[in-house]
Structures are given as structure tokens and as C-alpha cells.
Amino acid sequence: MLPKVYLGRNVMMAIAGSMAIAVVSVPKASAQIPFLPQFQAPSSVSNDSNDRTVSGWIYLDGRRLFQIAASKSNFPERSEDIQNKLQKIAQNYFQSPPKTAVKVEVRKVNELPVIYVNGQYLMTVTSEDAGLRQVDISTSANQVAESLEEDLQQAKEERQTQFLINQGKIAAGTGLAMIVMSWGVYSWQHRSRKDSRQPIAPKPQRELFTLPAAAAAQPITTQLNQQQHLHLQEAKRRLFQLTQAGIWGGGSFFILGLFPYTRAFQVGIITAAQFPLRLGVVFLGTYVAIRFTYALIDRFTSTLISSGALLTPESSERLQLRVSTFSGVTKSIATGICVGVGFLLALVSLGIDIVPLLAGASLVGVALSLASQNLIKDAINGFLIILEDQYALGDVINVGDVGGLVENLNLRMTQLRDSEGRLITIPNSEIKVVANLSSRWSRADLTIPIAYQADTEQALQLIKNVADKISQELQWQHQILEPPQVLGIDQFGDRGLIIRVWIKTQPLKQWDVAREFRRRLKIALDEAGISISVPQQAIWVNDEQSLNFHSNGKGN
Secondary structure, X not given: OOOHHHHHHHXXXXXXXXXXXXXXXXXXXXXXXXXXXXXXXXXXXXXXXXXXXXXXXXXXXXXXXXXXXXXXXXXXXXXXXXXXXXXXXXXXXXXXXXXXXXOEEXXXXXXXXXXXXXXXXXXXXXXXXXXXXXXXXXXXHHHHHHHHHHHHHHHHHHOOHHHHHHHHHHHHHHHHHHHHHXXXXXXXXXXXXXXXXXXXXXXXXXXXXXXXXXXXXXXXXXXXXXXXXXXXXXXXXXXXXXXXXXXXXXXXXXXXXXXXXXXXXXXXHHHXXXXXXXXXXXXXXXXXXXXXXXHHHHHHHHHHHHOOOOOOOOOHHHHHHHHHHHHHHHHHHHHHHHHHHHHHHHHHHOOOOHHHHHHHHHHHHHHHHHHOHHHHHHHHHHHHHHHOXXXXXXXXXXXXXXEEEEEEEOOOEEEEEOOOOOEEEEEHHHOOOEEEOOOOOEEEEEEEEEOOOOOHXXXXXXXXXHHHHHHHOHHHHOOEOOOOEEEEEEEXXXXXXXXXXXXXXXXXXXXXXXXXXXXXXXHHHHHHOOOOOOOOOOOOOOHHHHHHHHHHHHHO
């Protein structure tokens, strides 16, 4: 297992690497490519939805040129018409000799500025277009003409052979850098995975002489450290995958922006993948946050146990069950919080205003709280069960008429597995009185019937000898906490003299100890000639009634 410091350092380096790739992978022409948030077109809303003014961009080779505006009903037709005309004008211009200059004119037609490119009509500048730039119509037309002239000349230069060769060299260098960076990340990941499989170094000799409570808690801390290690490794694996995706995705996106023939694919990719990309980032971030939260919970619990703050000689055996329960419930709560925050972030990434949703959710929460009072009672009672340590995972309990091993415990319900293998689910609000058969210690309560004819003192001494012998054997002494108590004759029953024996054991070990004790006691009683009594009855017959019965029988 890797040291915690080394694991944390690797995780932070992986995060930094993925962030660096995301920054480096931004294309050189990114200032000319629309970013994800900018795809929400600005609009001015009027009373009629069809008269609402919307705006959008006109593109050339995937590069933004200028914005236009129109009513919602007319905008698609106008945008498509200008885009098609610009493509035709650009194709004609690109086919002209290399040093041919582009001529962009602004003419007045019906008191409105009209833009012509190389004598071909492109568009008419409207007041809505000028409103986007907050200038008058003539100034807006001149700004569009100047921008259009520069962009057309640049687009023509980018189609020259020498420029394409230079861009090809940059693309080849970028591809080589992508391969080198990807190989470096893969090597780093492989080395990190190899280091994580190194065996744990043996502990110094002085650490073997520890307190009993610390020795009992050692397997717990080892298990928590292993869980923490697994969660960190999973988070690192996802971050490495994100880094690889950033290298190849960002590099490919950058290469597409180098050539005018492929730059339009950038806009298409961003347009098609903006919402899936946002949701993917939110999903991955939520998943990594959950994994890190799990690792932090395990680290906190392991540190708390190792410090000895929760350890006493009486509670050392109990600690493992409590840690498992506390860790599982805390992780489920953390998962719910992370998923809830991730859901809200997903709504924000989709452009949905969550403020009204949160206001509505508060009202819905009040309504649900009134309609789901049992669930609230379950959660409150479950919280108190865990806080007060009434029982935990691995305990054997009796609730009313049912009982069994606690297999699952959360804030809503408790699940038991009884002796017949049935899974019993009990809502926490229904648990009023619970009997825990394995909290901190258990007791084997034995009742031994001895015949009335047996020597009582001999029987008591024999039982005590068998109990003392089993408690002193190495196999059983760690399960028996105190010397067995032979309480004496508990009652006179129809089966004979009832002798009661108490044996205090480790949790859940009372049944094993009781079975072994009964086996040994049966052998010892047989050897001593002391019989275990069976139920018996004595029938007394009145002699006078018997004589009358016989005489009446003879008379007949």
C-alpha cells in the first residue's frame, strides 16, 4: 500500500495535470471560436413572442464575422440567406488570382445602407443590427464592411500553399506532442499503479508490544486504510482518463482550428457537444467528489481510531461494529449531498434558472414533510439508534417477535437475517424496544437438570470443575471473559433439580461456548454416574377407593 502522503501527492498532481491539459489545449484561434456560454444568443423580448428580437453570428471558415438581428419569425430565413450569399461571394473571391484585393462597398438604397462585396449584393443593415452595436445604422454598416474586408483577405491568405504547409508543420508537431504527453501520462499512471501494489513494510519490533485495545483496533485501521487507498486509486484512475481525454480531445480540436477547411468543424463540435460536455464534466466531477469524500471519511475514522480517542479495554471489541455502521451511514449521506449538488449544477450548466426551482422545492419539501411523516420518524429514530449505539452492523438483536443478525442499517430501516435465512426489514420508526444480544459482551445462561436422587454437592462440584477447565484452555479462554459462575440450585422442577450456570463471553460467542460446555458436561456426568433427569409424574391411588373398585368388579 502506498503511503498516504504519496497518494495525496499523486492525486493532486493528476488534478493539476488535467487542468494544465485543459488550458494548453485551447486552440490558437479560440478568440474567433464561440465558447460554450456564448452560444446563448442575446435577445430583447417584447410582449408578443413572435415579435421578439433575436440575434446570431455570421461565420466564415468557422470564424465569427459579425452579428445580425431580426424578429424571431424572420431571423432563420435572413441568417440562412446572408450565410449562403457570403459563401458564394467567398468562393468566387478565393478562385481569383492570389493578389486580388477584395472590394467591400456600402451603398444607400431606400435610405438604408446596403453592403456589396466585389459588386455582389450581400445584405441590408437594419436598425436591429445597429442596436446590437449601440451605434447608428451607417456606422454599423461601415464596421461590418471593415471587418468583412479584413476577414475575407485573411481567409484567402490562409488558403495559400505556403500557409497550409506551415500549418501542417504545426499540426505534425502538435500530434507528436500529444503522443509524448499521452505516453508520459500513461507511464506515470503505470508507475503509480505499480507502486500501489508494493507490500506493506514489516512493523518494527517495538510496535508489536502494544496495548490490547490498540491491538484489537489494528485490523480496523488496516481495513479503513485499504478502503481509503481503493477510493483514492479510483479517483486517480478517473483523473488520468480525464487527462488522456484532454490531451487527445484538446489536441485534435486545436489541429482542426489550424486549417480553414476544417475550422468549421470546431463550431459543429462545440454546438453538438456543448450540453453533453457540460453534463459529462458535472457527472465526472460528482463521481470524483464522492470518491474523495469516501477516502476522507475513511481517513478521518482511521485517524480517530489510531489516536485512541475511542478506545477503552471495554469498547475495543465493540469499535469495529460501530465504525462499519458510522462509515456506511456517513458515506450514504455524503453521496446524497454530492448527487443533489451535482443535479443542481447540471441544471445550471443547461441554462436553467434554479432560483425558482429552489423556491418551489422548499414548498414541495414542506408538503412532502407533512405527507411523509413516517419517513421523517424513520430518519430521526435511525439517527438516534446510531448515535446512542443501540445496535450496529453485525449485532444480533430481538425486536418484538422477530430477531436475527443485523445485515443492513441506515437512517430509514434495519434489515435482519434470522436463523432460517429470512431477511426481515423493519422501519426504524417501528423499533420501540430492542434487545441487543451482542453489545460489548454476551452471556451463556445454562440450566442443567439433575435427578433428585443424585448427590447435590458432587454434581455442583463436577459442574464447577468442567466450567473452570474449559475457561482455562487456550482455545476458549479468549472467548470467555470471566471465570464461570455456578449459581447453585435455581429451582425444584418436574425434571429435577435445576442448576444455573453463567458464563460471560465475547459478543456472539455465547452459543459456541454453551455448546462445548454441554458436550463436556454430558461426558463428565456419565463418567460420574450422575443422570440428567427427565420429566416425571407420580400418581397416588387411594386404597379404599381401589378396594371398592375391585369388589364392584367381582359383584358384576
